[in-house]
Amino acid sequence: MAVVALSAAVYVCQGLWRAPYRNVLADNVSDQGQFEWMLSYGVYLLQHGSNPFFTTLLNAPKGVNLAMNTSSTFYAVVFAPLTYLTGPQITFATILTLNLAGSAFVWYLFLRRWLVRSGLAAAVGGLLFGFCPGLISHANGHLNWTSGWMVGIVAWWVLKLPEPGRWLRNGIVLGLLCAMGFSVAAEALFFTALASGVFLGVWLLSRRGLEKAKTSLKPVLLSLGVTAGVASALLAWPLYMHFAGPLKFSGTGFKMRFFSEDLVAYAGFPLRSVAGMFGWGSDLAPNETEATSFLGAPLILLFFAAMALLWKRSSPSRRITLRALAVVAGFFFLLSLGPRMRFMGEETGIRLLYAGLEELPLFDSALPVRYALIVVVVFALVIAMLTDEVVRSKGSLIRSRSGRIAAGVAIVAAIAPIAPTPLRTLERAPEPVFISSGRWQDYVSNHGVMTSLPFSLDVAVDSMRWQAYTMARGGDKMFRVPNGYFLGPQNYGESGRHMVGRLGPPDRPTDRLFLRAARWGQVPRITNLERSQARADFRYWKLEAVFLPAQVTGQRGMLLRDPLVQLATDLLGEPEQVDDVLVWRIRPGVDPVDQWEQR
Known part of the structure; x- marks a missing residue:
């Protein structure tokens, strides 16, 4: 396997x-x-013993709260x-x-x-x-x-909690797993904890006989107490940074009502699948990365048929498991639909369960569409249970051979259309020799601020990449970059603790100029007014140099380079050709008006 x-x-x-x-x-x-x-x-x-949950390498000079990012x-x-x-x-x-x-x-x-x-x-x-x-x-x-493996391991140990006499061991292990899971995928860990709580609650309350329920409940509660203690001790620092650290914010920077599951999407086929190759794919997701359900109508029908069959013919103990799984699936299905019902790509006025939860802590930091992954887990478990009955020759709940063959064909027919095709790729800009050779060190002080053009943001992350590749090689010298692709507060104010989230830092006039040039080729006439504004922005960033490689990567391919050359030259004067990049030095304390005139 x-x-x-x-x-x-x-x-x-x-x-x-x-x-x-x-x-x-x-x-x-x-x-x-x-x-x-x-x-x-x-x-x-590891090399510098830096703060794992906060950095000033990005978004100079303010920095980024990494505990609130992925x-x-x-x-x-x-x-x-x-x-x-x-x-x-x-x-x-x-x-x-x-x-x-x-x-x-x-x-x-x-x-x-x-x-x-x-x-x-x-x-x-x-x-x-x-x-x-x-x-x-x-x-x-x-x-x-x-990281679905993390969810599986945590769920595995959750099911071990009712074991008598093992509450201390189970609690310690689960606490360690929670600490690991938080540093792998905190949002997914929250979903796992929520689903585990719902499952265990239904399962324990469904146990036949009060004494059996009490027997199971005691080790579960003791284990969870140990888990909370271990996890709290290990996660005290990151949790503090997340809930009370510098540059803290609430929300995600994304609109909950947009990143919600469309009701029809569950029955649709994914675009990147066997069905999608034949033109049967459905484009009802918020974007290509959040197409979280798309199970297809055949698999949904098979799921309900499997639940009915297993429920009708299973033992009472197996029915308890099926009931708990059904409740988890139904609850997370409702959560995935978000605060307003979406149908065929349009939002309706129907308020749903999430409308009452979206302002609560943790729920306000999760995108509803992603709750569908827990629904998929339940589908996988139930289809596996049905398959188990199909392949068993003795004691199967499907008593006839022809029935098992028909069920097997149905399983293949339901799963085959959603089988994945390879992920699509494209070429991006190669790392400049200016960076890989270390030549950049001649143009910026150690831990000084330098950037490639345009400034790094969600649609252009090359400047972050060049910094990343430099970090990966080790060494004592590093440069910082302004802006960046991260989640941060809407605005910093005096305290830097504004509570509304957004993508990247608040815009400044100069970085907007370079963005419009790179994406749409817009190069306005540069006057001393723009140069004076650039002086203020450069002083804010403490910028020492900017450079431009031969290619610039965008979201869907290469961005426009010639407009960037024209804009930077109009703003800063003629550049230096250094290896395979153009470099503009920015002398501290020098007005870009004077710098331009001197060149």
């Missing part, structure tokens, strides 16, 4: 492996760049040796591949341990979740949301 899962993961990620240093995920260039930065920061963190500290530290030896590009592709394979394999083991007898049935369930449309969609840049 491990070989099958790994082979399937390599197949899905083959575009990255063909040219890992040049290819990038076409449907989410920016998030891949952001995660490469996070992985490189792991090398810098920093994935666990990956950054564990894979730091690989990042140092091969670069964050290889590390990113490695983790993404292992995440998909590991998710399938861990859930295969989970099923073998807890729910099914057949290895084939466990493999069907494991592969169904590990390569479901939701995980494949998130494979477009999200190392956190493809």
Whole structure:
């Protein structure tokens, strides 16, 4: 099973492996760049003993609260040796591949341990979740949301909590797992905890006989108490940074009502699938990375048929499990629909469950569309249980041979259309020799501020990439960059603790000029007014130099370089040609008006 899962993961990620240093995920260039930065920061963190939850390397001079971003500290530290030896590009592709394979394999083991007898049935369930449309969609840049293996391991240990006499051990292990899970994917850990709580609550309350319920409840409560103590001790620092640290904010910077599941999307087929190859894919997701459900009508119908069959013919103890799974699936289905019902791409006026939750802590930091992944877990478990009955020749709930054959055909027919196709890739700008050779050190002081053009933001992360690749190589010298692609407060105010989230820092006039030039070729007539504004912005950033490589990567391909050259020259004068980049020095304290006139 491990070989099958790994082979399937390599197949899905083959575009990255063909040219890992040049290819990038076409449907989410920016998030891949952001995660490469996070992985490189792991090398810098270990080398310099820096703060793992706050940095001033980005968004100079304010910095970034990494505890409120998808920093994935666990990956950054564990894979730091690989990042140092091969670069964050290889590390990113490695983790993404292992995440998909590991998710399938861990859930295969989970099923073998807890729910099914057949290895084939466990493999069907494991592969169904590990390569479901939701995980494949998130494979477009999200190392956190493809970490389904973490969810499986935590869920595994949650089911061990009722064991009598093991409450201390189970509580310690689960506390350690929670600390690990928080540093892998904090939002996914919250979903796992919520789903586990609902499942355990229904399961315990469904136990026959008051004494049995009391017997199970005591070790569960004792274990959870130990878990809370261990996890709180290990996560005290990151939780403080998240809830009360500098540059704290609330929300995600994304609109909840937009990033909600469309009701019809559950029955649709994903665009990047076998069905999508035949033109049957449905485009009802907020974007390519958040196509989280798309299970297809055949699989949904099969799920309900399987639930009915298993419920009718299972033992009372198995019915308890089915009931708990059904409640979890229904609850998370409602959460995934968000605060307002969306139908066929349009928002209706129907208020839903999430409308009463979206302002609550934790719920306000989660995108509703992602709750669908827990629904997919339940689908995978139930389909595995049905498959277990199909492959059993004796004692099967499906009594006739023809019935088992028909059920087997139905399983294949329901799963085959959503089988994934490889992730799409495109070429991005190669690392400039100016950066890789270390020549940049001649143009900026150690930990001084320098940037490539345009300034780094969600649609252009090259400046973060050049910094990331420099961090990954180690060494004592580093440069900081203004702006960046991260989540931060809407505005800083005097205290820097404004509570509304957004993508990146508040805009400044000069970075907007360069963005419009790069994306749309807009180069306005530069006057002394713009140069004076640039002086104020450069002073704010403490900027020492800007440079422009031969190519600039955007969200869907290369950005426009010639307008950037024209704009920077009009603003700062003629550049220097250094290796394969153009460089504009910015002398501290010199007005860009005077600097331009002197050149």
